[in-house]
Amino acid sequence: MSDVTVRQLAQVLGMPVDKLVEQFSEAGMKVSGPDQVVSSTEKVKLLGFLRRTHGKKEASPTPEASPKQITLKRKQVSEITVSAGAARGKTVNIEVRQKRTYVKRNEIDEQEQPVSEEREHALRLLAESKAKQEVELKRLRDMDDKQRAVEDAKRREEDAKRAAIEAERRAEEAAKEAQRLAEVEAARLAAEEEARSKKPADGKAAKVEEKKAHPPKVERPPEKAPPKKDGAEPPHRHKGNRGSHRMQLDEASEEDFGGASRFLAGELHLSGDHARRTKKRPRGKEMPRHVPAGTFSRPTAPVTREIAIGESITVADLANKLALKGSEVVKALFKMGVMATINQTIDHETAVLVVEELGHKASKATGKDAESVLAAVQAGNTADQESRPPIVTIMGHVDHGKTSLLDYIRRTKVAAGEAGGITQHIGAYHVKTPKGVITFLDTPGHAAFTAMRARGARLTDIVVLVVAADDGVMPQTLEAIQHAKAANVPLIVAINKMDKPDALPERVKQGLIQHEVVPEEYGGETQCVPVSAKTGMGVDDLLDGILLQAEVMELKAASEGRASGIVVESSLDKGRGPVATVLVQRGTLRKGDFLVCGVQYGRMRAMFNEVGQQIAEAGPSIPVVVLGLSGVPEAGDDFIVVADERLAKEVAAQREQKKRETRLVKTGATKLEDMFSQMAAGEMRVLNLVVKADVQGSVEALRDALVNLSNDSIRINVIASGVGGITESDATLAAASKAVVIGFNVRADGTARKIITENGLDLRYFSIIYDVIDQVKQVASGLLGKEIREEIIGVAQVRDVFRSSKFGQIAGCMVIEGNVKRNKPIRVLRDNVVIFEGELESLRRFKEAVEDVRNGMECGIGVKQYNDVRAGDQIECFERIEVARSL
Template sequence: MSQQTTIRKLAELVNTPVEKLLEQLAEAGMKFSGPDQVVTSIEKVKLLGFLKRAHGKSEAAAAEVDAPKKITLNRSRKQEITVGGGKAKQTVDVVVRKKVTLLRDASGAPISEDDERAEILRRLEESRQRNLDEQQRLAESDRRRAEEIERARQEAAEAERARLEAEAAAKAAAEPEVEARKPAHGHGRPAPRAAEPARAPAHDAKHKTRGSHAMVAGPEDDDRTSRFAGQMHLSAADRARRGAGGRGKPSGKPQRRQLDQSRTGSGFQRPTAPVKREVAIGETITVADLAQKLALKGGDVVKALFKMGVMATINQTIDHDTAVLVTEELGHTAVRASENSAEELLIAHVEEAQGEKVARPPVVTIMGHVDHGKTSLLDYIRRTKVASGEAGGITQHIGAYHVETPKGVISFLDTPGHAAFSAMRARGAKLTDIVVLVVAADDGVMPQTAEAIQHAKAAGVPLVVAINKIDKSDADPSRVKNELLAHDVVAEEFGGDTQMVELSAKTGQGVDELLESLGLQAEVLELRAVPTGRATGVVIESSLDRGRGPVATVLVQSGQLEKGDYVVCGVQYGRVRALFDENGQQVQSAGPSIPVQVLGLSGVPDAGDDLVVVEDERLAKDVAQQRDAKRRESRLVAQGGNRMEDILAQMGEGAGQLTLNLVVKADVQGSVQALRDALTGLSNDQIRINVIGSGVGGITESDAQLAATSKATIIGFNVRADATARKVIENQGVDLRYFSIIYDVIDQVKQIASGVLGVEIREEIIGTAEVRDVFRSSKFGAVAGCMVVEGVIRRGKPIRVLRQQTVIFEGELESLRRFKENVDEVRNGTECGIGVKAYNDVKAGDQIECFERIEVQRTL
C-alpha cells in the first residue's frame, strides 16, 4: 500500500466506519483531525499492534508482527548477440536474470548483516537453553527412579538377612552344646553361641554400597566379608575367598593378597596319587581331542607321540591303536568308544524288517577269458545284441540282466574278462550264487580263466563250466577238460562234482542243457529270500548321467525296492525317483535277485556298496554322513602321522624316481577303479605312476585345471571334455587322450612313461688305433702314424688319447688320412694317419680310442 493512503481510504479497505477508525487511532496514541489526513506505514503497523493487544494476542505474537520482513526482487534483461560470420551468421537471444533479497524491519528500513546474525544467535541460545532444561528434567526423573529401585533392593536384602539369622538362631537353639564346641572353618575361634543376640537392625547398622548392591556391615565385619555377612553357612575363609573377587571400588591402597586357606584346610586337597582317567577312543581321534580328554596340554601328547616314533601335529588324526598306546604310555586307561550309533540304529532297522523267506531266482555270473564268448552266450539267451554296443566287442562294465527262461527267472551278471578287471570280477563273484565259466574249445584254459576259478573258489560259489565254440573245426572239448584238471576243476564224467556243458553260443547248441544245469544247481542250493518289506541290495555298477544325475545299477537281495523309498548306499543317500530295468523300461518295484537302475541318490556310489531302504530321510542322511566322516578320517590317518622309519625309507627311495601324474575320467565307476589299478601297477623303481584325480563323468574345467597345475596327462575313457575344459586344455597345453579300449590305455601310458623317463646317453667304443710313430707337419702339427687294432676309426667322431690305459686327453679327430688321401673311415688291420685337434703331445705307444654317443630311450 502506498504512503499516500488517507484515513478514509483505509477505512474503506478494512471495511470499518471512519469515526471508529479515528477512535482506534486516538486510543493507539495517534491524534488525527480529519478523515482526509494521510496515514504512514509506521502508523499503520503501530495501529495493528495496538488492535492485536487489545484483542488478547500474546506479546510473542505481537513481536512477530514487528519481525523483519523479507522482500525478494527479480529482474531480467534480454539482449541479442551475433554468432559466426558470413552464411553461418546467427542471432542468439541472451536473457540475464538477477534475484535480490532485502530484509526490512517494521519501519521499512533495511536490516544490516550484523543485526541478522545477532537475531540468529539469540534464537540458537534460546534453543540450547530449552535442551538443557529438558535434560535436567530427565536426569532428575532417572535419579528418582534409581533411588526407588535401590530402596526396594535394600529392603529385600534386609528381609533375606533377617530370615537367615532367624534360621541360624533356631538351628543353634536346637543344638546349643554342639554349636558351642564347634570351631569356625579355617580359624581357631568358636562359632557364635545360640544365646548371642542378633545383630542390630538395618536402621542401626552402618550401610555400605558396593556397585549396585546395598550391604549391611556390623561392628565385627570388614570390607572383605561384608558382602556375604548375611550367609551364616559360609566360613570366614570362604567369605574372604569370595569377597576377594567381588566387584567394588578400588580403595586406593594396594590390598595384600589373601591366602586361600580353603585349599590347605578342610577344602580342596592335592591328590596323593596320580589320577587315572578312562578315555573313550573311537576308530580315529585328533591329537587335540585326545589331549582334552586326558586333561593335558596338546604339546605333551605330541611329545609322547614323538618319543614313540610317530610324528603328528596337534591337528592331525591318529588311528585307534596309536591313540591307545599313547594313552597307556601317559598312565591312563583307554576304552573303545561306541561311535556307530547311526549304524547300530540302521542294523536294528534292517533286523525289524525280516520276515518269512521264500524261493528266489538264482544270480548267475558269467566269467572267462577275453573273447571266449561270454557276452555272445548271454546274447543268445536274452535274444539281444549286447556285444555290438561294446567297444571292440569287449565288455568294459558289469552288465546285469534278468531273463525269463523255460526253467524260470535267472539273473545274469556279465563280468569283463581282461586282466585289468580283476577287481570287478572279484565283486561279481561275491554277488553271485552260481558261476558259469566260459572256456573256448579251440583256445583252452587261459590266464583269466585261472583267475576266474580262483575268485569262484574264494567266494565258495559252485562252478558250472560252459565249453563254448564247439561248432569250430579245431574245437577240442576233451583238451579243455584235461587242462581244467590242473586247476582242481574235475568234470562229473571224471568222477568230480563240476557240471560241464558243451555248447555253441553262435548256433544255440547246448544252451538249453546249460539252463537246465543252472536250474538243477539252484534247486540244490535252496536259494531263499524275504520277498516283502524294506529292501537290501548291492551296487553292481554306477555312473553319472548328464540328464539323469547319479545312476546306480543295484541287485536287490531281499525285500521289495519301490519307487519313493528312502535309501542309504555307502556314503550316499536319497529317495528313489525312478527304477529302470535292463531294457530301459520304467518299473515301480523290484524283488529279490532282480537288477534295476536307481535314480535319486545324492552322489555316485562305489561299486560293491550296500543299499539299504530306511524309514525316513533323516536316518539315511545320518548314516551316510557318519560313514563319510569315518572314511575321511581314515584317509587323514593314511596321509599323516608317518613313522620316522617310513619317512627315511621314502627319502632313500625317491632319490632317483620320476613321477608321471595322470587324471583318469571314465563313464562308470567300475572302469575308474580298474584303470587306477592297472595304471598304478605299471610303476617301478625308475618311475611312479600317480593317479592324482579320478571320477565318473565327462572331463570338466576343474579336471583340466588340476591337470594343468600338476602337469598331468588326462585319460578320458569313453568320456569327452566339455567346451570350458577344452579351452583350458588348449590354453595350458595339457596332454589329453581319449580311449575306448583298455589295451590302448595301458600301451599309451607306457609310451608316456617312457617319454617322462627320457633318454639315456650311452658311449660305445667303435675302434682303437695304436700310435707307431709321430710325424710333424707345418699344416696339421703332430700327426700320429697309427695301426687300427680294433674296430673302425671314423672321421667326425670324438676320440680319447690313452697312455698306459689312462685317459690323458679327450677331443676331436681333426684329420684322417690313408697315404695322402682323406678318408671317412679306416678299418681294423689298416695303417692310417691321425691328426688330433688342439693336441700335439702324442707319443709312440699311445692308444687313440674312437667312440660315439648313443641315445637310448628308457622304457618300463
C-alpha cells in the first residue's frame, strides 16, 4: 500500500475530505490539512479504529490473517497446421489452461484434529469478551450521541450570533452609504447655486446652454415602501424618468436611504437575509443541520392476526386477510408440497396450516354472516297462511294441441275478462274463473321442467298431460308421464281433438293404463277430461277439474310479509336492462322492495303483468316481470325481499364469493355404496333406476328382475327404461329423481355425459345381465363383497378400413379418449350400441407393434375374429377391476 494524501484517499473512498479528517482526529492522529501525506501505518491504524467502532474484529497482520490457500493459473498457447479436409493448410491456435490450488498443511491439521476442552474454554471467554465489548461500544455510542447533541446546540447558538453580527454590519454599511449620498447631493446643490449667481450677457443663449447642461428636474412624490414581513427589508425597485437618474432628497426621505443604497449597490432582487425567496423563521428557532440520533423508532414486534377461514378460500383472499403478497402465500404452499396458483382454491385444513406456518392464528368462520341474517329474517316471517291459486304446467307430445288449448283459454278466459293475456316471452300467466284463479306455467318442453325439479324448485303443483284422441300415447307422452311421477305431482289428462271423426278416447285410456296411469272410470285416481281446443268443448270441465284437484291438495301460503319465490326465466333487454319473470310463492311483492335473487340484487323499479301493464304488488302464485336487478339471474334461482340495500348487497357478494371459491357439489344423486348405510338407519329406502339397453327384450328382462329384488328394507323403482343410447332426456330425468343410470350394452352421448358429470350422477355400464342383478342384489340384501367394475380406459374412432394379408381387416383409428392398450379387452360400438366384444389381434404405429397408444395419436387396430368394422365405428378399450366394499 503506497503513501497518498488525505484528499486522494477521500476520493478513492468516495467520502468528503472533512469527514475523513474528522475520523483521523477521532482515531488519535493529527492531520493538518487535505494535502498531508498519509502513510500505510496510519491507514491501518484508522482501519482498526473504524472496525472497533462498528463492533467488528480488528484485522491484525498476524500469520492467521495470511492467506490459507494459493491458486496458481497457467496458460499455454500453441499452434498446429491442418493437413487434411476442407480446412487444409490453415493454422489453429490451441490454448491449454491449468489451475492448481495449494492449501496450508496446518489448516488441514486443525480441521482434522478434534476441539479440545481448552479451546472450548477459550472460545467461551472470547464470546464473553465480545459481549462485554458490545455493551461498552453501545455505551460509548450513546455518549457520542449526547455529546453530538450538545455540539449541535452550541453550533446553532454560534450561527445565531454570527447572523446578528452580520445584520449589524449591513446596517452600518447602509448608514454610511446614505451619508455619502447626502454629501454628494449637497455638493451638487451648492454648485448649481453658484452657477445661478453668475448671469451671462446673452441671457437667451445662456438659458439654452443651461438647459443643455442641466435639463429640468421632474419632481416625483416619494413612494411608500412595502410593509416589511417578519423584520425583513422590502425590495426596492427603480423607475427612471426617461434619461434622468436623479433623485430629490429632503429630510423626510432620509429614512429610505437604506433601500436606495441597496439599489445603487446593485442588490435589486434580494434583501439582506433573502426575504424574497425564503420564509422568515421565528427568531431563535433554527432548522437542524442533520437528523439527531434516536429520531427513528425501532421496528415493532410482528403483528399476529386471527384469520377466519370457511370451508374453502382462494389463495388471493387468504393473502389479503394476512396482509401479505400473494407470492409469499404461494411460496409457503410450495414448501408444504401444495402446487397452487394465486387464483386456485384450497380447503380449510390446508389454509389453517399455511396460516400457522406464517406465524398467525386460524379460526373457523362463524355463522354470523349475511346469509345467517337473511335466514333469521326469513324464519321470523310467520304470517297466517291463506289459500293460494294452483300452479299448472302443461306438457305433451308435439302436435297434440297444447298451443291450441292455451290459445283458447287465453282468448275466452283472459282477453274477454280483461284480466291479462298470454305472451310467449313471459312464459307464465294466470286466469280468473268464477271458481278461482289458476296460474299456468308455459313450459311445454320437459327439459326445462325437469331442470327446475333437479334444482329443488318446488314450483309446479299440477301437471296437465295433453294427448290427442286420434293419435294416442306417443314417446314424448311417456316422457311427460315419467317426469310427472319423478316430480311426485298429480296428473290430469286432457284428451284433445275430440271434434275429429276418428277420435278414439278409449284407445288413449287403454294406452295410459299400460303405463300405470289409471283413469277414474277404471277405478284409478287420474282425471281424464275430453276437450276440443277448436270448439271449446270440455275446457270449462278441465278448469273445474284443476280447481277441484287444488282444493283437495289444500294449497296455502302466507299472503302478508316479505315476498319470496322462484325465477321462471330471465333475459337482458337492450332498453330495460336485466329482465326477470318471477313467480311469487309466499308474501306480497311490491314496487320499491329490495330483492336478492341468487347472486344478483337490486330495487324493484317497475313491475309488469302478462299484458305489459304496470302493477304495484303481486301475491302468492302470481307471475310478474320485474326490472331493477344488478344482473341477469339464472332460471330456477330463489328470490327473497330484504329490509335494505346493504343487506341485499352483502348477501349477493357472499354468494358470488362462494360461487367463485368452490364448485357446486350436488349430493342429491344416490350412490349404490350409500344404500347399505341408509339401510342401517332402519328406514325404508327407495332406489330409483333409469335402465337403457340395446334391445327391448333386455329392457323387459332387466326391469322385471330388478323390481323383484325389492324387500321390506328397500324398494327398487325403475322410473324409466327404453331402447338405445342414453340421451339428454334420460340424464335430466335421473338428476330430477335422484336415480342411478344403468347402461346395458349402450353408452351415453356427449350431452348426457356432461349432465351426468355436472350433477354427480352414478352411471354404470354392464355387458352381462347377471352382473347387474348381482350388484343390486348385494346392496339390497346387505351382503358385502367384491365388486367387479368395468372402467373404460380408452376410445378409438375408426377413420378408414384397410386389408392385410396377415391380419385381414385393419381399422385405421384415431384415439379420441384415454389410452388404447394391447393386452386389454375391447368392444366395437356402432351408434353407441355394442355390436362385438373381444380382444385386439394387433396394435401398430407406422408398421411397428406397440403396447399402447395415447390420446390424439393415430394407430392401426386389428380385431381378432371380427371383420365387419366400418368407418365411423368406435373401438372401446376397457378393463375389469375388483373393488372391495367398505362401510
